[in-house]
Amino acid sequence: xxxxxVNFEDNYSTHISQQFNDELEQIRTQLLTMGGIVERQVNDAxxxxxxxxxxxxxxxxxxxxxxxxxxxxxxxxxTTIIARRQPAASDLRLITAISKAVSDLERIxxxxxRICRHAxxxxxxxxxxxxxQEVRHIGNLVRExxxxxxxxxxxxxxxxAYRVAxxxxxxxxxxxxxxxxxxxxxxEDPRAISSxxxxxxxxxxLERIxxxxxxxxxxxxxLVSGQDVRHASLKEMKEAAQQGEG
Amino acid sequence: xxxxxVNFEDNYSTHISQQFNDELEQIRTQLLTMGGIVERQVNDAxxxxxxxxxxxxxxxxxxxxxxxxxxxxxxxxxTTIIARRQPAASDLRLITAISKAVSDLERIxxxxxRICRHAxxxxxxxxxxxxxQEVRHIGNLVRExxxxxxxxxxxxxxxxAYRVAxxxxxxxxxxxxxxxxxxxxxxEDPRAISSxxxxxxxxxxLERIxxxxxxxxxxxxxLVSGQDVRHASLKEMKEAAQQGEG
Numbered sequence: 001x002x003x004x005x006v007n008f009e010d011n012y013s014t015h016i017s018q019q020f021n022d023e024l025e026q027i028r029t030q031l032l033t034m035g036g037i038v039e040r041q042v043n044d045a046x047x048x049x050x051x052x053x054x055x056x057x058x059x060x061x062x063x064x065x066x067x068x069x070x071x072x073x074x075x076x077x078x079t080t081i082i083a084r085r086q087p088a089a090s091d092l093r094l095i096t097a098i099s100k101a102v103s104d105l106e107r108i109x110x111x112x113x114r115i116c117r118h119a120x121x122x123x124x125x126x127x128x129x130x131x132x133q134e135v136r137h138i139g140n141l142v143r144e145x146x147x148x149x150x151x152x153x154x155x156x157x158x159x160x161a162y163r164v165a166x167x168x169x170x171x172x173x174x175x176x177x178x179x180x181x182x183x184x185x186x187x188e189d190p191r192a193i194s195s196x197x198x199x200x201x202x203x204x205x206l207e208r209i210x211x212x213x214x215x216x217x218x219x220x221x222x223l224v225s226g227q228d229v230r231h232a233s234l235k236e237m238k239e240a241a242q243q244g245e246g
Numbered sequence: 247x248x249x250x251x252v253n254f255e256d257n258y259s260t261h262i263s264q265q266f267n268d269e270l271e272q273i274r275t276q277l278l279t280m281g282g283i284v285e286r287q288v289n290d291a292x293x294x295x296x297x298x299x300x301x302x303x304x305x306x307x308x309x310x311x312x313x314x315x316x317x318x319x320x321x322x323x324x325t326t327i328i329a330r331r332q333p334a335a336s337d338l339r340l341i342t343a344i345s346k347a348v349s350d351l352e353r354i355x356x357x358x359x360r361i362c363r364h365a366x367x368x369x370x371x372x373x374x375x376x377x378x379q380e381v382r383h384i385g386n387l388v389r390e391x392x393x394x395x396x397x398x399x400x401x402x403x404x405x406x407a408y409r410v411a412x413x414x415x416x417x418x419x420x421x422x423x424x425x426x427x428x429x430x431x432x433x434e435d436p437r438a439i440s441s442x443x444x445x446x447x448x449x450x451x452l453e454r455i456x457x458x459x460x461x462x463x464x465x466x467x468x469l470v471s472g473q474d475v476r477h478a479s480l481k482e483m484k485e486a487a488q489q490g491e492g
Contacts, residue, residue, distance in 0.1 A: 068477040076474065079342060086332040096325060104348070183440060190436040194429060200443075226321070231314040 018067035020085050024094060027077050028153075031098050031105075034070040035150040037063060042146055042209060047140040049202060050132055052206045054123035057116040064246035067109040074102045089227075097223035102155065104212040104219075107144065109207040111212075118198040118205075130185050130192065135180035136204045141171050147215040152217065158224050158241035161217035165237055168214040175207040261370035266331050270340060272400075275309035277344050277351075280316040280398040283309060287358040288455060292385040295365035296378055297449060306358065313355040314448040316484055320348045336472075343469035347399065348429050350458040350465075354392065357451040357458075364444040364451075372479040376431050376438065377445035378422035384452045387417050391459040398463065404470050411483055414460040462466045 041060055048057035078099045081087065087095060122129065147162050152160040179200065186196045218229050218237070227240040254270045283416050294303035299340055324345045327333065333341060368375065398406040425446065464475050464483070472488040 065477075072474050072476065079338060080330060083334045088329045092325060092329055100349075103346075182284075185441065187433075187436050190433050190439075193432050193436075193439070197429065200384050206479055228318050230318065231311075 013047070017085075020053065020091075023081055023085070024076075024091065026082070027074055027095070027098055029069065029110060030074050030077070031191070032150060032154055033102060034067060034074065034105055035146075037070070038067055038105045039143070039146050039150065041067070041109050041112040042115075042143055043196050045112040045119065046143065046206075048116060048134065049122065050136055050139075051123075052119075052123045052124045056118045057119040057123070061116045064109055064113045067106055071102050071106040075099055078198065090223075093223050093226060093228035097219040098218045103215045104215045108209050108212045111172070111209050118151050118202050122195060122198050125195050129199060131182050132179065132197065132204070134174070134181070135199065137203055138174050138178065138203060140169060141167060141200050142210045142213065145171070145210055149213045149216045149220070152220050154222070158221050158223050161220045162238050162241040163235075164217040165214050166234060168210050169234070171207060171210040175203055178203055256473065261403055263331075267344050267472065269323075269327055269331070270337065273320055273327070273341070276320050276323070277314070277347060278396060278400055280313060280320065280348065280351055281392075281399070283316070284313055284355045284358070285389070285392050287355050288361075288389055291358040291361035291365065292452075293388065294387060296385075298365075298369045298371075298381055300366045300369040301360040303369070307362045310355055310359045313352055317348050317352040321345055329335060332397055335404040337468050338471075339472060343465040346465045347462045350461045354455050356460045357455050360451045364448050368444050371441050375441060375445060375469060376450070377424065377428050377442065380420070381426070381445065381448055381452070383422065384417060384420050384449060384472065387413060387420065388452050388459065391417070393455055395459045395462045395466070398466050402466070402470050404467050407466045408480075408484050408487040411460050414456050415480070417453060417456040421449055431446065446482045 020189070028163075043062055044056055044060035045054065048060060076097045081095055082155045086093070145167050148160055148167075149164045151157065151166065182196050183201075184199055186193050215230070221229050221237060221240050222225065225240045225243050227243070229240050232240070269430050287309055290302055290306035292325065293299065294306060317457050324341045327341060328338070331337070332436070391413050394406055395410045395415075398410065402489070426444050428446055428449075464478075467473065467475050467483060467486050471486045471489050473489070475483045
């Protein structure tokens, strides 16, 4: 790990109670575990769609219950720690940021489920659908965002979090282009309206996954720097991210 | 106010510190103030769309900054109270529930903004568009949900919160019917694809507003009953809501 990264252990070391350290470490680990599951959900959803694999889509949808349960579990642990440990400053920020990140992860899982539903609808139409190239491309971009933001959480890497937020702008741009092209296609071939709409919903879900990854990046910058960068410009976020690393 | 309602003041009265009571009362008031602004945003967005009033849509979009600012302010106050007062049990639940409700309110404001953007796009096409009847109907349903869930928060009325969650099922049903009818229409008249898609996005935003109002209802049931009813069935929510009022 590069030494520009602020590690959570730096915070932990100031605690007298080893048990408190363990509790904080535990919720962080659970966030990352949940993140790993959600990351796979997104990957499977996109793969199921592109390969027309309805079984994979079904299987992936079933893991949604697991992420829902994890959300409740982690949230409950956050509340318990606040009530028992009465954390302040950076510990409280860690708990707040994790609680918010978990909520975004759960919503990413929801969007992955929606993609699976459309994958099942589209599976009968065979692969090679119009718009699939765009799904693959935008899918790759947001999968990278989800992976990166989890790595950023694992390493308290605000620089990487900033790059995730920046990537979100690129995704929005690609999304708008893909939408325009699909609308043109629907006008040219009205028989394709129904299946094209399925692809449009998938693109919309991918774009939303990007938004949630971006939210998570903002929560991490808040955790490390103490600055709330929601609704801030990219430039303001960059400054906060650099401060956090200083 | 009916006597089945548990009032926040009942909790407050157990605090020795009057100032702590005031702080909790203040964030509750701010949630309701923000709720009032967001409620008007949703009303204006739907009205602007249905009447083709691009000016109203522009004006309404500009209030989004205000709700963003309020989200950050209330969240900061929640964190400060946790750090200074070290609340436990029902006080901590109040803060947690408000913090989550504020996040849903902000997202409702975002969806209202999206509706305004489509209202501006559609204003040139004149009113009386295909699908507008459905927008009016579903719009009325979700406006009622937002109003009711805020009243539920004001009165700690879990029974009303349950009715909001129940209403969400009706909205989902109406949404699916409206979507099917619009897709049929697009197939019949491909020239209407572009404007119909705008209406489809509006319906989607309304359906999401319903989801967020439903989330808020769940947060209130958690606040009052201590039971986390996210991802629970309507029946489980009803039981928790009744317990909360017992």
